[in-house]
Amino acid sequence: MFKNEVTLLKKENLRQMENVKEDDKDTIYEIMKSMSVFKVNSYDAQVIQRDLIGMAQDSELRGADLKNVIGNDIKSFSNEIIKNSYGPSIIEILLSFFTLLSGYLFGMHILPAYLQYQSLSWQSTPVIYLLYVGVVLINFIADGIITPLFINERGFKKHIPTLISISSFIILVIITFLIKDRQNIITIKAQYIIIASGLGYLVLKYLSSLNIHRLAENKTKYIEDLYEDN
Incomplete structure (x- = not known):
């Protein structure tokens, strides 16, 4: 009865995280800790994590770390993601x-x-x-x-x-x-x-x-623009 887009994304993100190297996992977890429900709604937070995982996997294929892509200032990068998100619900x-x-x-x-x-x-x-x-x-x-x-x-x-x-x-x-x-x-x-x-x-x-179903309607990923800018 309680299955929704967030639970499905969480399950998929957990599965994909198994293929991410430890350093990138730590970076992703550090970024996600700042994505509280008061800053980003839970659906967007899971989309952000999914995109971060994709960025980490792509950077690994190029022989780099996620920090090489986003820079060492994780706090500023996290704030930029939050600023470009749909915000809290x-x-x-x-x-x-x-x-x-x-x-x-x-x-x-x-x-x-x-x-x-x-x-x-x-x-x-x-x-x-x-x-x-x-x-x-x-x-x-x-x-x-x-x-x-x-x-x-x-x-x-x-x-x-x-x-x-x-x-x-x-x-x-x-x-x-x-x-x-x-x-x-x-x-x-x-x-x-x-x-x-x-x-x-x-x-x-x-x-x-x-409410999650409502939040998930007609949403597109927004972190990719940040990825391209870096």
Whole structure:
């Protein structure tokens, strides 16, 4: 049900990457790390990777490396690709966030139900949901925005995304603890949240596939122009 152009391209790209030499693989992976969902939609990102693989295979036939073709300034080359792409999809960003959130809510209720409480209902404070949503939001922003900004950095700067994520999580926990009202205890009916989040996850995955079909319509490769210019 969830097969789409992106899943097909991912499968083909993985197969083709097996024929790419290690140095070029590292270069491709380094470029692709900057292609977050906030900069390039996932369909275009897979097309970019497919074209990079083609460039690597072509350069190998000529006895060169991919870096010989694109130059040593990988960051500038990546930014040029992003600038010439179709950009991000707001719909995809929203669907990705809510898919992650629904999956997290599903896991954070089904696991305690069977591993901690051995029951589908337990007492808790509603503030815990602030923590759940906050954790998902921090991870989503860190992976999609902060990490790509520092992906090509070296030394201390390389660890800035991790420090930001940890600091944000600590602040979130402190805020949650400070506003927690121990008198305001509710009964968590986990079965309803498990069913709702599970169904929501499936619906969101289906909508994501429909959005991918939309993104893939009438698209052409755009990285080839950069290849010819180099």
